[in-house]
Amino acid sequence: MNYIEDINKFIIENFLFGDENDLENDASLLENGIIDSTGVLELISFLEETYDITIEDDEMIPDNLDSMDNINNFLKKKLSD
């Protein structure tokens, strides 16, 4: 299962108000100014509600959440647990 499409759709709709962008899947969402600290909370809410998961405090790290690839890999791992 690949979640990139869902994540990309959420990012475009929620943070870019529907404007398409050419963001690479491995680009940092933080460094590219797509999300800030409140944006991270919005992303976490989206992931928890959409995939019915609980993201623990120690999982809130860039390795899991700072690019579409990282989120995709994190979700794959989380949903296979």
Place this chain on the structure above:
Amino acid sequence: MNNNAETKKKFLNLNCEAETNNIKIEIRRIMSKQLRKRGVVVGLSGGIDSSVTVALSQKAMGKDRVMTLLMPELHSSVDTLDLSRMVANHFGVQIIYEDITQILEALGFYKRYNAAIQSIIPEYGKNWKSKIVTSNILESKGFTFFSVIAKPPEGNEIKKRLDLKAYLEVVAATNFKQRTRKLLEYYHADRLNYAVAGTPNRLEYDQGFFVKNGDGAADFKPIAHLYKSQVYQLAEYLGVPEKIIKRPPTTDTYSLSQDQDEFYFSLSYEKMDLCLYGKNNNIPAETIGSLTDLTIEQVQRVYKDIDQKRSTTKYLHLPPVLIEKVPEIDI
């Protein structure tokens, strides 16, 4: 004095006499040439920044042209009022007392705040106390997030992470306090034809530790260019009462006592000052690490967090953004 102490002194040492004189001249110029106001209103919190602002305003304008406001509410710490009164009396300036509890009641602050906490801790109720704390950037390389710590009348504290909705609701409700105080500062400033002094130090100003249109609103900010350690040096020089100088920095915003470092900065102001100074002056993380007992990696994390906070809070500094410039209005 050892090498580290000498280096720290070299970095943040202030010529208090020259600085006081400079600020005094500037305040007088700003008041007469830019703002055209006859005096200064300062909201007192019993902390070091507002006390130094009062002292500088008194030096610049004279004691009869400084009006201080004491604006406690239900959750204010008990010594805030005494310390604020002590400062105002010490510098001989006028005092107005405005308890804002009833205004906050009318705004629904206490109900809204409690409801937001109850969405995370359902048993939170009457006589409980609480505060908001940030995750510690020194201990983790994760994103910053906020948790609530709640304490029942009897029993142990409970700590839970705030989700997006609760976090935004708590911040929005709590901002009523700073905005209500500013409302009263401007009421008194308007009726007296005075200007409102903002009291942020450089750390707070740079890192966006203020509420837009709340404590961030002011006509001038006389100590926004000074690191917090320098504000302490000025306080000693200006003769601010020792009790104020010795009081640990607190937000005095939540019912449980809360230090600024657990709410926003993650480390003490002495260390945070050195990190900010180091970043601003391109000093290697290794040097700052040896002065602050932080590892190089921790200093780098703080440097990164400084950038992140600057970026996240940039909008707080912005005036209303126009679609097109209005060239006739030159600010």
